[in-house]
Amino acid sequence: VVEGLALLDLGVSPYSGAIFHETPLIIYLFHFLIEYAELVFMVTDVLTAVALYLAIQDFNKAVFKKQKLLIELDKYAPDVAELIRTPMEMHYIPLKVALFYLLNPYTVMSCVAKSTCAINNTVIAFFILATIKGSAFLSAVFLALATYQTLYPLTLFAPALLYLLQRQFIPIKLKSKSFWLYTMQYAALYLCSLVVIICLSFFLLNSWDFIPSVYGFILSVPDLTPNIGLFWYFFAEMFEHFSLFFVCVFQINVFFYTIPLAIKLKEHPMFFMFVQIAIISIFKSYPTVGDIALYMAFLPVWSHLYRFLRNIFILSCVLIVCSLLFPVLWHLWIYAGSANSNFYYAITLTFNIGQV
Amino acid sequence: GGMLAAAVLLLLAAGPGPGPGPVRAGRDALREELLLSPLPDGDVAATFQFRTRWDADLQRGAVSHYRLFPKALGRLVAALGVRELHLALTQGFWRTRLWGQPPLQAPPGAELWVWFQPTVTDVDKAWEELSNILSGIFCASLNFIDSTNTVTPTASFKPLGLANGTDHHLLRYAVLPREVVCTENLTPWKKLLPCGSKAGLAVLLKAERLFHSSYHSQAVHIRPICRDASCLAVSWELRQTLTVVFDTFSSGQGKKDWSLFKMFSRTLTDACPLASQSKVYVDISPKNKEKELLEVTPPPASVHEAVVQGDKRTYAVYDLLSPSLFNTSRSLNVQLKWKRPQDSLDLPTPVLHAQRYVSGYGLQTGEISTLIYNTHPYRAFPVILLETVPWYLRLYVHTLTIITKGKENKPSYIHYQPAQDRRRPHLLEMLIQLPANSVTKITIQFERALLKWTEYTPDPNHGFYVSSSVLSALVPSVIAMKDVDVEQSPLFTSLFPSSDGSSYFVRLYTEPLLVNLPTPDFSMPYNVICLTCTVVAVCYGSFYNLLTRTFHVEEPSRGGLAKRLANIIRKFRGVPPL
Numbered sequence: 008v009v010e011g012l013a014l015l016d017l018g019v020s021p022y023s024g025a026i027f028h029e030t031p032l033i034i035y036l037f038h039f040l041i042e043y044a045e046l047v048f049m050v051t052d053v054l055t056a057v058a059l060y061l062a063i064q065d066f067n068k069a070v071f072k073k074q075k076l077l078i079e080l081d082k083y084a085p086d087v088a089e090l091i092r093t094p095m096e097m098h099y100i101p102l103k104v105a106l107f108y109l110l111n112p113y114t115v116m117s118c119v120a121k122s123t124c125a126i127n128n129t130v131i132a133f134f135i136l137a138t139i140k141g142s143a144f145l146s147a148v149f150l151a152l153a154t155y156q157t158l159y160p161l162t163l164f165a166p167a168l169l170y171l172l173q174r175q176f177i178p179i180k181l182k183s184k185s186f187w188l189y190t191m192q193y194a195a196l197y198l199c200s201l202v203v204i205i206c207l208s209f210f211l212l213n214s215w216d217f218i219p220s221v222y223g224f225i226l227s228v229p230d231l232t233p234n235i236g237l238f239w240y241f242f243a244e245m246f247e248h249f250s251l252f253f254v255c256v257f258q259i260n261v262f263f264y265t266i267p268l269a270i271k272l273k274e275h276p277m278f279f280m281f282v283q284i285a286i287i288s289i290f291k292s293y294p295t296v297g298d299i300a301l302y303m304a305f306l307p308v309w310s311h312l313y314r315f316l317r318n319i320f321i322l323s324c325v326l327i328v329c330s331l332l333f334p335v336l337w338h339l340w341i342y343a344g345s346a347n348s349n350f351y352y353a354i355t356l357t358f359n360i361g362q363v
Numbered sequence: 364g365g366m367l368a369a370a371v372l373l374l375l376a377a378g379p380g381p382g383p384g385p386v387r388a389g390r391d392a393l394r395e396e397l398l399l400s401p402l403p404d405g406d407v408a409a410t411f412q413f414r415t416r417w418d419a420d421l422q423r424g425a426v427s428h429y430r431l432f433p434k435a436l437g438r439l440v441a442a443l444g445v446r447e448l449h450l451a452l453t454q455g456f457w458r459t460r461l462w463g464q465p466p467l468q469a470p471p472g473a474e475l476w477v478w479f480q481p482t483v484t485d486v487d488k489a490w491e492e493l494s495n496i497l498s499g500i501f502c503a504s505l506n507f508i509d510s511t512n513t514v515t516p517t518a519s520f521k522p523l524g525l526a527n528g529t530d531h532h533l534l535r536y537a538v539l540p541r542e543v544v545c546t547e548n549l550t551p552w553k554k555l556l557p558c559g560s561k562a563g564l565a566v567l568l569k570a571e572r573l574f575h576s577s578y579h580s581q582a583v584h585i586r587p588i589c590r591d592a593s594c595l596a597v598s599w600e601l602r603q604t605l606t607v608v609f610d611t612f613s614s615g616q617g618k619k620d621w622s623l624f625k626m627f628s629r630t631l632t633d634a635c636p637l638a639s640q641s642k643v644y645v646d647i648s649p650k651n652k653e654k655e656l657l658e659v660t661p662p663p664a665s666v667h668e669a670v671v672q673g674d675k676r677t678y679a680v681y682d683l684l685s686p687s688l689f690n691t692s693r694s695l696n697v698q699l700k701w702k703r704p705q706d707s708l709d710l711p712t713p714v715l716h717a718q719r720y721v722s723g724y725g726l727q728t729g730e731i732s733t734l735i736y737n738t739h740p741y742r743a744f745p746v747i748l749l750e751t752v753p754w755y756l757r758l759y760v761h762t763l764t765i766i767t768k769g770k771e772n773k774p775s776y777i778h779y780q781p782a783q784d785r786r787r788p789h790l791l792e793m794l795i796q797l798p799a800n801s802v803t804k805i806t807i808q809f810e811r812a813l814l815k816w817t818e819y820t821p822d823p824n825h826g827f828y829v830s831s832s833v834l835s836a837l838v839p840s841v842i843a844m845k846d847v848d849v850e851q852s853p854l855f856t857s858l859f860p861s862s863d864g865s866s867y868f869v870r871l872y873t874e875p876l877l878v879n880l881p882t883p884d885f886s887m888p889y890n891v892i893c894l895t896c897t898v899v900a901v902c903y904g905s906f907y908n909l910l911t912r913t914f915h916v917e918e919p920s921r922g923g924l925a926k927r928l929a930n931i932i933r934k935f936r937g938v939p940p941l
Binding site for chain 2 (some may be wrong): 238239241244246247264268
């Protein structure tokens with residue numbers, strides 16, 4: 008971002024080079040805030056935590072109400088007593104979520120590195136808050152902002168839609184007119200805000216250059232800087248002939264799980280949202296630890312399901328060990344020159360398996 | 364006389380196209396010259412220049428009779444609309460601090476810069492064709508010149524010949540620092556000479572001695588010049604220059620005395636019959652105002668004094684066309700003996716010199732630093748710095764700092780064109796004012812990119828070259844210089860056009876850099892694909908499982924045949940049944 012600002016000062020379009028891949032709104036935001044960069048990132052993290060807290064609080068209230076209703080209707084089987092959530096637990100869950108996010112070492116690392124992923128997380132958190140509160144307009148606006156910055160939150164359109172439909176008590180049947188009406192409304196809001204934001208960016212910099220730089224970059228993966236994802240090494244060792252094919256396959260992979268998950272999880276849109284965020288953070292073209300921090304923050308919401316998680320010990324060990332080994336092996340490869348790129352690559356593989 | 368000839372030639376040129384009769388070709392003339400200058404540290408630099416001047420207009424009308432001007436280059440200039448062409452192939456690096464200011468420096472490797480005529484519509488296509496044709500003519504890998512190492516400088520490479528206007532979109536510049544120069548490049552270069560290597564000064568150009576040197580540079584320069592003082596018509600000039608530095612003294616292999624035979628293992632026997640002028644100049648300028656320090660044999664017929672690069676120099680002249688030269692012996696072997704060794708190894712520092720290096724550790728980031736020295740005691744002058752950095756070293760222009768004498772120095776003109784991955788290199792041009800007697804340090808940080816495995820050279824751990832940066836400056840000279848008349852003065856004084864007598868033009872190149880990039884493991888493409896696809900498949904599998912698994916209640920089965928048999932055996936053993 009600093010480079011983009013410097014280029015702008017020199018009178019050269021920031022997108023004429025290959026270094027700057029953020030959106031014009033971010034440039035203008037940082038034009039004013041660049042001196043207080045650390046403060047800005049701390050503030051965004053706090054905002055994200057607050058948004059998550061409020062969102063989960065509301066969500067818990069809704070879930071508890073539904074649960075009470077179902078108990079009274081006697082819909083639960085008798086030996087489910089251990090799974091029923093008590094008000095005591097429910098009270099502490101939002102706090103746990105906020106703390107999970109703030110104290111997560113990944114969040115701290117991402118804040119120290121001043122990565123713009125933190126801003127993306129804030130926007131997504133506000134989007135979740137708006138969705139849970141039921142305001143379709145705000146939720147569409149925030150989703151448009153998130154999609155504008157990185158392309159992948161587009162997949163969060165489906166869980167948000169499902170949640171809002173549930174809240175409005177509109178049944179999800181393909182034949183129902185009200186379903187389609189509401190969907191069209193929400194989609195229209197979303198698309199309009201997206202178009203408005205893109206045109207605003209155009210007028211800020213007077214050119215459409217940012218589109219290939221931002222979106223083309225995400226979609227076609229030209230830069231192979233090693234990151235914690237799977238794909239940099241894959242494309243570094245790819246045969247030229249197939250690179251277009253595999254780029255398409257990997258991009259489709261991210262968007263592909265939306266529809267099956269929507270069909271399966273339509274009763275639980277919040278969980279669907281959580282899973283979707285996790286999928287984005289694993290399969291996006293340039294993942295960062297900030298993305299992982301966001302979905303990990305949601306884990307306490309389903310604390311009543313912990314007993315069903317298999318291999319929890321192995322998984323947590325794998326994640327911790329991989330996180331510790333990442334910098335070590337990076338250092339060995341790049342600085343000490345004594346290890347190979349394979350080592351670093353192996354760790355990314357294990358880490359991602361652990362996430363899955 | 365001259366005006367009349369020019370008018371006649373104009374009339375001829377303006378007439379209708381060539382008819383079926385004898386073609387009236389323009390007059391062409393060849394001058395050859397060898398300049399031998401002892402360098403401050405004891406080595407010897409020999410600069411050959413062969414200048415063919417042709418009074419014909421290659422652009423207008425088809426010229427079909429080539430006499431001295433080589434046909435390959437003439438056809439090239441006419442067909443591709445080239446206005447100026449400069450190609451240099453160099454092995455080694457000119458050490459400005461030890462050897463002084465170079466007469467004409469070229470960066471290590473191959474350098475090609477071309478100005479096209481304004482009539483050329485697609486400059487990039489013409490550039491590509493030109494580099495391919497030149498690659499064939501000179502047996503050099505110039506076909507590797509493509510958009511990833513070509514830049515369009517805006518201020519550094521102004522035309523050296525006649526120019527009508529300077530739209531810098533017609534200029535292209537490319538350097539291949541990895542190019543190696545050897546005998547197979549020398550041979551086609553020699554073939555372009557009118558006398559080949561059979562007569563005249565070119566007999567000295569034998570490959571086994573020329574490449575046994577610490578600096579070898581051969582160049583071809585084509586440019587349009589004024590036909591005469593009134594400049595009503597255009598002539599084309601082709602200069603072929605070859606500079607070689609023999610380092611027998613500083614490498615400890617020989618004494619400081621030298622002779623043509625010792626250097627080239629040949630002597631001069633005659634002049635090229637096609638040449639109108641053929642001379643050998645030996646620099647006998649006294650250093651530190653001491654005369655009689657050296658002795659040249661055979662004694663020169665005349666002595667020429669000139670002001671070259673701000674210094675008054677004296678040259679001993681041997682005219683190969685004068686009949687008196689070969690009276691005593693059949694061959695000319697110029698020898699220079701030092702009467703007594705120089706007491707002090709005090710090397711005079713050149714006014715402008717520079718060095719460049721890369722710093723940093725690890726394979727992720729680094730920093731390029733350029734140091735420019737201005738050793739003039741009281742004059743400040745500006746210098747244009749041109750840096751071309753390949754795209755895989757991503758420069759961060761916000762880290763660019765220029766520090767002179769401890770304070771920040773802002774450039775008065777800066778043109779930066781960032782690189783585009785796999786398409787265009789970085790271009791940074793700056794006009795920096797150098798105060799008198801100062802050192803200017805320019806630093807910029809970069810990040811190294813990981814390339815696709817097919818983009819690495821077969822020896823990836825050797826590193827990647829960053830081409831030399833170019834410094835162009837008008838250095839103020841202590842001694843006023845008169846305007847030189849190109850026809851009368853020696854060739855080495857008329858290389859660069861001088862605008863006024865108080866400064867001379869200098870173009871310096873810094874060292875090329877070698878940087879290592881992080882390498883992937885080249886033996887692993889299949890493994891990588893399989894492993895990554897496995898991870899994706901694991902993920903897909905678990906999702907599929909999750910989504911399509913349905914739970915049934917399973918009735919405990921009564922047991923199959925095996926179970927009943929086991930139960931019977933258990934009853935015999937007295938153990939409870941399954």
